[in-house]
Amino acid sequence: MADKLIGKDKIGDFLKALMSKYTVVAPIERGDAPAEFQEIADGDTPVLDGSKNMMPPKDYLLPRHEVLVKIDMSGGETKVETPLPEDKPRVIMGAWLPDAQGIQVLDRVFLDRKFIDPYYARRRENLALVAVIPAEMRWSWFCGSVDDVDTWKAGVDALMYDLGDKFYVEVNSDKGAALLEGAPMSVVSDVDVAAKDKLWTEFKNTGLLPFAGKALYENLAWDDPVWGEIADKCIACGMCSYMCPTCTCFDIQDETCGNCVERYRCRDTCQFEDFTLMGHGHNPRSTQLPRSRQRLLHKFRYQHEQFGVVGCTGCGRCVELCPVNVDIREVLCRTCAEPMEQAAEN
Amino acid sequence: MIQDTIRQEAKKALESGEVRMVIGWGAGSVPFKTTPVFVDNPQDTDKLIWNPACTNNLAVYLTKLARDGKVGIVAKPCDVRSIVTLIREKQVKRENVFIIGVGCGGVVDATSLQNGDVKLREITSLEWDGGDLLVTTETTKTKLSAAAVLREQCKECDDRTPSVSDVSIGEAVVRASDLKIEIPGLSEDRQKYWAEQFSRCIRCYACRQVCPACYCETCFCDRIEPKWTAKKATTDEAWMFHATRAMHLVGRCISCGECERVCPVGIPAVELARELNAIAKERYGFEAGDPQADKPLLGNYQENDVDPAHHSE
Amino acid sequence: MSEQTTVEKEDTQLNEQTKEWQPSILAILCNWCSYAGADLAGSARMQYPETVRIVRVPCSGRADPMFVLKGFQKGFDGVMVLGCHPGDCHYAKGNYYARRRIAMTQDLLKALGIPAERFHFEWVSASEGNRFSALIKEFTRQLQELGPFEGVDR
Known part of the structure; x- marks a missing residue:
């Protein structure tokens, strides 16, 4: 057409x-x-x-908030419903x-x-x-x-x-x-x-911005000092993830009331302390640094490795809304553009 | 200039070894925003800035950073009220904070700059020109009235010089007087109003995280047992979260309005605490930011306190 | 409000005899005075409506405002907190702290638009079984006039 x-x-x-x-x-x-x-x-x-x-x-x-399974036992028999x-x-x-x-x-x-x-x-x-x-x-x-x-x-x-x-x-x-x-x-x-x-x-x-393509996912380094700098400022809210058009992480919880159980799905984010908290008390990401690193590496590197797409579309919501002005563009300039420049010089 | 004095004082404090770090505002990624900076080297003090966009209440970092050893903090009068509260509630030791207080006549709400002809992208600097905000772009200079650009909480604020400080910089500034905070719709059916507001809540907890008074190690809503509020973002759970948070902030909230500023869906959460604080002031003569008050509002009582009982026989 | 989050339906059924709507009341009672007062009302066979669900706490100072808020979130039609008369606290001053806290809770409910008539705070001693039963009757009647609580998310 x-x-x-x-x-x-x-x-x-x-x-x-x-x-x-x-x-x-x-x-x-x-x-x-x-x-x-x-x-x-x-x-x-x-x-x-x-x-x-x-x-x-x-x-x-x-x-x-999405109910995945409803179990109702009020009538004596157990009814299970998956409300698609x-x-x-x-x-x-x-x-x-x-x-x-x-x-x-x-x-x-x-x-x-x-x-x-x-x-x-x-x-x-x-x-x-x-x-x-x-x-x-x-x-x-x-x-x-x-x-x-x-x-x-x-x-x-x-x-x-x-x-x-x-x-x-x-x-x-x-x-x-x-x-x-x-x-x-x-x-x-x-x-x-x-x-x-x-x-x-x-x-x-x-x-x-002064980076593109491969630089985006190849130059992001695990041990970049920038993660520590973000973590110092970051107040660990989940706004960047919850407003992000591509962040997918969710939690599944069961709730009971009298004779029924509701299993629902709700948002969750790698920025929260309890996201990786294990039942026995250990937390593999126990400080903000690995949490800040996770969000960016996941978007720009892991998702690319896994699915061949970059997990950020440049919509700028986190740029506009971050309470402490951690600007993802600045972070990318640091992690991607600087190594590019260095490579060009050599 | 205030900014130069801030830098000098920070430098002095760092050089003398009195503090190991100064928390202040630095240039943001765009000229109409600022970002918290943590300066630990006297050579880096020129990272510190002072402009109409210095909104963040930096006291939120003190519970973490002033635990062991002394830190400096650049603070507006409202930030100082937060520090006072933290000291009273024994979250921070007075001897661990070096307060560089700055006189303030209100800060700017960046999003309100979009109104009119100004394009955010083109802004190169913001500065006060008396009662007006001078917005400079590459090609233009626009004056916007303080009434139009001041953050909501700054409109009714008359706390213009820090009540406690180790160094006090700048003078009391009055940008605009007789301004009123306006919350459209609040005066009508309140139950409906708040249900509508909370129905938007996405439970990102930005309000809680940005709040210096929300210093609990584990928030009630992160507890699994007892489950005070479920994680799902339904209106009743959001109501439980915001109502409880407001109750927890009674006598703690100093109305800096950070929670309202950072809310991505525009919930005026500060209003509840502000309303309760006004009542506490009238009934118990207690103000959260008052350095004279030695005990927390609800950690204290008088035998002749107002009796809320109904006394029905 | 979804069905799962409301108080169980039997709480808001019609009374068989009177065919009148029965509200559900959450009552948070101090162990030493008010709960003993309720006990006295029970052992003396004083009649009061079966609308009330009692939670016993050690002291009215333990009556966390969150109990009250949770009660409303879960759909109770009314919430009440009862404690020892000022000066009579088993722990000397627990009810003095409660007095401020509950006063601020009342203000919070008002700010949130929850009708003041749905929350009741009162001093009831261990000997006031009569008064306890009268209070429940009165509060029940008051809530019947107001009708069911529509929930915090209406």
Whole structure:
């Protein structure tokens, strides 16, 4: 399908038509708080242009609280229920492209290997992804530094570029084409193509840092003094992980009440002291230093070794929000760019 | 200039061997943020800075760093109130802290700079110009009124000079007066208001970790037995966490507002503690940051304390 | 609130005889006075509604505000803390500490928007069995007027 334009005034009608066939998941504004991906209903006005601060879409695919098993013994007999999400066609709209790429990373963890996570899989199957490049890039983005962003387009079914009063829509798959079938769209002109290309180039070059490609995962050293420096400052909250579009770690807990048991999954993070605390009291990561190191090495080295993807998409949430301004970009400049320079000198 | 004096005082303290380290603010990764720095060499004291973005309450590091041996700390009046609390509650020894107090008229909320024409990416420096914040970019200079950029907790703060210090730098500054903290929606149905706020909580514990008054070795919510609050991020569990935290902060919270600043989902957690502290001040004459108070609020009583019993017969 | 986190349903059933809704009350009682007072009410066969679930603590000073908060989180319709009269504490001053702590807890509940009528703090001595039974009756009636607690996450 050729690229098309859709006027912003037509988005409402388009959404309405879409909602008759799909469950539409899009960022809903919540006052000053970041918008959250929710299944939208009639009358909702989601943020589709990527202009607002938002929670990562993983909040929808990997909910903060998800019941895996329910055991009910109240009626005398034991009933076991595994409440899988409903099987229905869904579409995620309005995710920033780096966040959509984050879903690719989640897929590697939950779908690629020997075990397929049924809960994640259920939400992910039949899911179409429509990403957006906003008119204005966020100051904290550094997507072009972590990966070849051109390859990211293959992971989304359609990509919308915000061109002011209209979106330029690039369709990348049959799923995307089906999604847009019958939408009130018009043909693109050369001017539109040029405007879209300009926006893409801007996205590619936003926050470009002096490292790329292999340097990112090859130069990260286990014994780099930078880990100690981060650990000194780090107050050990889990904000960077919980807001990260690619952090996948979770905990499973059982809760009882009277005659029932609920086994649920919730978020967990390598930044917490009890993450690696063993039942007998030993903690292999007993100080903040190995915890700080773990998060970055996992993202940039271990995940690359394991799955061939970099576990960071440059969305900049941790850059913007870290309470003590531990800036992942600075850390990478130290760990990746400096060794590169040294290698060039020799 | 205040910044130079901070550096000189830090250098003196380090050179004389009085302290082994000075905790202060350093340049952040971007000009509108600062980051904590730990200077242990007199040559490195030029890493210390002072600007309108020095928001972090550095007292949070004292329980860890001032345990053995003396450290210096650069502190705003609110940070000093935290230090006072830590000393009163015997988490830090007074003789282990060298306080470089700095007069302050409020610090800036970086995210509020985005309003209007200023683009965060282009900012090169922030400085006060009387009651205005002067935001400099490569090409422009913009003045923003203090009322528009001050952190919420700074708006009603009238503590402008450190109550306790070993060296005091700078003078009391009044940037804007008669400003009020505004919490939209709080005055209506409170139960509904807080349920909505807490429904957003992702349980990252940034509020707890950034708080100098949250010094417990093991927080109640990290305990498995008894399980005060489950790990799941549901509204009722988040309510239990925030309500208990507020209760634990009664008489400890000095309203620096760090918990509110760092919350990624915008929960004004400090409001609960602030409200309770105002009551404690009125009813018991107790203020968390008051160096004269020798015992913690709830570790003390008077025989004629107000009686909360209902006395129904 | 999910079913799993609410107080067991039998606590909020209709009373068979009166067909009136019965609230569930969490009562935290000091061992030396209030619990003994409740005991007296029991041994003297004084009638009071079966709405109350008693937790015995060594002293009202042991009544952690978290007990109160947990009670509301778990969906109790009302929570009460009872202790020895000021000056009568078995541990000399435990109830003086409790007095401040409970006063601040009341303020916290108010700040959180939990109706003040759902929390009850009172001094009850070991000889006041009568008073204990009257208190439970009164608190139950008060909660019946208010209706069920919708939960902290409504």
